[in-house]
Amino acid sequence: MVPAFTDAHAHPIMSLGLTRGVDLSGCTSIGQLAGELSKAQSYLEADDWLLGWGLDPTCLDGEDITNELLHQALGSDRKAYVTLFDAHSAIASDAALALAGIDGPRDLPSGSIVIGDDGRPTGHLLEFDAMALLQPVLPVQTLPERVAALHGLLAQMAAQGIAEVHVLDMRDADVVELLCAAEEAGPLSVRLRLSPWCTPQLDDAACRDLIDGQGLGGQRWRVEGVKFFIDGTVEGGTAWLETPDSHGESTGSLWGGVRDYARRVAQFHAAGVPTATHAIGERGIREVVEVLAALPTNGVQHRIEHVESVGRDVIQQMGAAGIAVSMQPTHCTHHTHADGNDEWSRRLGPERAARAWCTRDVLDSGAVLALGSDYPVAPFEVLKIMADARLRRPVDDPSVAPVLPDQALTAREVLAGFTTGPRAAIGESGGSLELGGPATFVVLDVDPLAVPAERLGTARVLLTLSEGLLTHEA
Numbered sequence: 001m002v003p004a005f006t007d008a009h010a011h012p013i014m015s016l017g018l019t020r021g022v023d024l025s026g027c028t029s030i031g032q033l034a035g036e037l038s039k040a041q042s043y044l045e046a047d048d049w050l051l052g053w054g055l056d057p058t059c060l061d062g063e064d065i066t067n068e069l070l071h072q073a074l075g076s077d078r079k080a081y082v083t084l085f086d087a088h089s090a091i092a093s094d095a096a097l098a099l100a101g102i103d104g105p106r107d108l109p110s111g112s113i114v115i116g117d118d119g120r121p122t123g124h125l126l127e128f129d130a131m132a133l134l135q136p137v138l139p140v141q142t143l144p145e146r147v148a149a150l151h152g153l154l155a156q157m158a159a160q161g162i163a164e165v166h167v168l169d170m171r172d173a174d175v176v177e178l179l180c181a182a183e184e185a186g187p188l189s190v191r192l193r194l195s196p197w198c199t200p201q202l203d204d205a206a207c208r209d210l211i212d213g214q215g216l217g218g219q220r221w222r223v224e225g226v227k228f229f230i231d232g233t234v235e236g237g238t239a240w241l242e243t244p245d246s247h248g249e250s251t252g253s254l255w256g257g258v259r260d261y262a263r264r265v266a267q268f269h270a271a272g273v274p275t276a277t278h279a280i281g282e283r284g285i286r287e288v289v290e291v292l293a294a295l296p297t298n299g300v301q302h303r304i305e306h307v308e309s310v311g312r313d314v315i316q317q318m319g320a321a322g323i324a325v326s327m328q329p330t331h332c333t334h335h336t337h338a339d340g341n342d343e344w345s346r347r348l349g350p351e352r353a354a355r356a357w358c359t360r361d362v363l364d365s366g367a368v369l370a371l372g373s374d375y376p377v378a379p380f381e382v383l384k385i386m387a388d389a390r391l392r393r394p395v396d397d398p399s400v401a402p403v404l405p406d407q408a409l410t411a412r413e414v415l416a417g418f419t420t421g422p423r424a425a426i427g428e429s430g431g432s433l434e435l436g437g438p439a440t441f442v443v444l445d446v447d448p449l450a451v452p453a454e455r456l457g458t459a460r461v462l463l464t465l466s467e468g469l470l471t472h473e474a
Contacts, residue, residue, distance in 0.1 A: 002415065002448060003431050004163030004440045004466060005382045006422035008326045009305055009372035011087070012157070012192070013178065014169050016149050017141065018083050019376050021051025025085060027059045030069065037073035037080075049139050050074055052082035053376065055091075056335060057235050058343045066116070067093050067123025081134055085335070086233045087377055090125045092134055097121055099137045106133070109201045110229075110254045111238070126236050127254070128171075143174065147182045151189070158189040158471035160382050161442035161461040166326075166372065166422060168227045168276060168305065170196035179221050188220040189471040193426070195225035195276055198264060200255045207264060211271045225426065226268055227305075228277040229254050230261060231284040234308065234347050240284030245347040250281055258287045262294075269295050269302070274426055276326065278305045282352065285310040293321035301427030303370070306331070309348060309356040319365030324425035326370045329389035329409075330378040332357035338401035359389065360407040370425035371417030386414040386448065387457035395457030411449045411456075439468040 011018075022040035027033040033055070041050055050070075057065055070080045070093045080093040097103070105115050111127025125131050141149075157165065172178070175194070182188060196210055216223040230253055232238025237249030244251050255261040268275050277292075279285040285307055292302045303324035307315075308331070318325060336342050336353070345353040362369050371389065373380040387395035389409045392402035402408075409417070419431035433441060443463040448456055464472035 001433070001441055001443050003419040003433055004442045004464060005161045005418040006164040006166065006370075006431065007157070007162050007372045007375070007380055007382070007418070008166050008370035008422040008425060009168055009328060010165045010375040010380060011169055012153055012165060012167060012190075012375065013150065013175055014087075014171055015153070015376040016146050017138075017172070018087055019053050020139075020141075021049075021053060021082075023054050024052050024082065025054030025056065027055065029059055030061065030063070033059055033069065034073040037070065041074050041078065048079075049096075050078055050080040050093075051139070052080075054085050055082055056085045056343075058335065060343075062343075062346070064122070065089075065091060065114075065124045067091050067097075070123070081138060083131075084235070085377055086235055088127055088233045088238065089236045090131050090134070092123050092125060094123065096134060096137070097123060100134050102133060106130075109199070111232075127232050127238055143178065143181060146174075146178055147185055150178065150182050151185065154189040155471070157380055158464045158466070159461060160380060161444070161464050161472075162190055162380065162382060163440050163442075163464065163466035163471070164191040164193065164422070166276075166370075166426070167192050167194040168278075170194050170223070176216070179218055183218045183220065187469060189466070189469075190220075191466060192221040193225075194221065194223050195227045196223065198226045198228050198268075198275075200260065207267060211268065211273055214273055225274040225276060228261065228265070228275055230258075230277055230279045230288050231281050233280060234344050237347070239281035239308075240279075240287070241281040241348075241352075242283045242286075246349060247347065250347070253284060253287070258291065261287075262291045265291055265302075266295065269298065269300055272298070272300055274301050274303070276303045276305050280306050280308045282310045282314070286314050289314055289317050289321065289323060292323050293317060299427070301425065303368075303425050306374075307358075307362070309352045310358070311355060312358070312361055315358060315361045315365050315367070318362070319367040322367075324368040324370060325362045326372060326425060327357070327359055327362070328372050328374040328378060329357075329359065329385055331374065332403050333388040333392060333394050334378055336403055338403050354404070357404060358407050359409055363409070363413060368421060368424045369413075369417055370421040371414065372422075382418055383444075383448070383459050383461070384457050386411075386418065387453040389414045389417070390453040390456075395454060398454070411453075415448055439465050441465055
């Protein structure tokens with residue numbers, strides 16, 4: 001019996017729209033991708049959309065990301081929309097672009113419509129503002145469908161021992177309506193802590209609304225904190241690096257600089273609102289650390305999400321400043337390779353790839369470390385994530401070489417990363433078993449502190465209780 005798990009970073013509500021259609025996360029080659037798309041199309045009518053998700057660009061073996069791969073598998077007339085695994089980019093077919101009225105570049109606050117040498121869109125949409133242009137024409141999910149899908153997803157999470165999720169978004173316009181309708185249908189299997197996005201286009205009034213909206217909630221959900229983005233993703237070329245990546249990209253901040261970001265963070269800090277900032281590249285991480293370290297002490301706990309590649313000096317500064325770090329071990333073990341033969345590593349180059357996913361350095365710096373899945377970017381199977389964090393490779397495949405094995409965590413550290421760590425990362429105590437405390441625990445068929453990582457990866461959750469609510473029983 002151990003404390004129930006908290007996934008410190010996931011997107012269960014946003015995933016309801018992102019994970020529709022065919023799951024492409026298992027594709028490892030262009031041929032396999034084409035086969036999966038063709039098989040999915042065989043079940044569709046002529047005018048149906050082909051939706052897909054989870055595509056890792058590593059399977060394209062360095063080829064440009066364009067909708068030509070959709071046209072070759074589906075034909076040029078099929079309306080198709082596929083999100084990449086990072087959820088920060090997508091590919092739309094020409095038919096889908098035409099329906100959305102996209103025939104050239106757009107001036108967007110962040111992100112872009114990639115344009116080819118012929119002056120036409122390639123179908124590659126970078127970041128959320130570009131992806132949002134397709135939303136009005138995509139097939140609509142009804143509220144009852146979304147309620148049922150949310151309950152189903154949260155039940156699956158509870159079956160993995162998850163009692164709480166830090167939801168780092170409130171992007172969908174109907175989130176409050178959805179959650180209220182879901183609780184009318186029955187208690188949520190997982191408690192949700194939601195942190196809405198704060199983006200560069202939000203004005204003072206909108207940011208004040210975010211502050212005033214703190215504490216909004218229901219029986220099993222609550223709005224707490226806000227989420228910033230200082231950059232995008234390495235694979236999409238939108239991270240913020242000190243020097244350009246191998247494609248000459250990832251050279252700037254989504255905020256256009258750090259001054260406006262710092263002003264907004266200070267505004268929330270003064271109001272007592274904790275922040276979480278998505279920071280991927282070493283320049284973005286360094287800028288965020290310097291902003292957070294300069295804030296006056298007032299008891300508000302701030303955190304940084306992802307921290308993919310950065311120098312040890314910056315990690316030491318995180319620990320000294322008391323900044324919490326939220327990381328996702330399977331970003332490393334599922335999407336990068338020890339030999340550097342993956343899109344992420346190729347973009348960064350060997351020097352930067354060698355100082356990445358530094359969970360050991362983060363803990364050794366004295367920083368609080370919280371672990372999560374970033375679902376739907378990666379699966380939310382907690383015990384397998386714990387095993388991966390110990391092995392630095394996929395627990396299901398012992399033939400894979402570990403990535404930077406000196407950054408591995410111990411059994412106790414990974415358990416803390418899903419229990420006490422997420423509480424500390426939001427400035428609270430908890431995540432432990434105590435007399436008089438809430439009945440929030442899981443029963444496993446192994447002792448996670450005693451078994452080898454390989455055995456932990458095949459362990460079963462027998463029982464999950466969340467605040468006394470039985471949410472899973474094997």
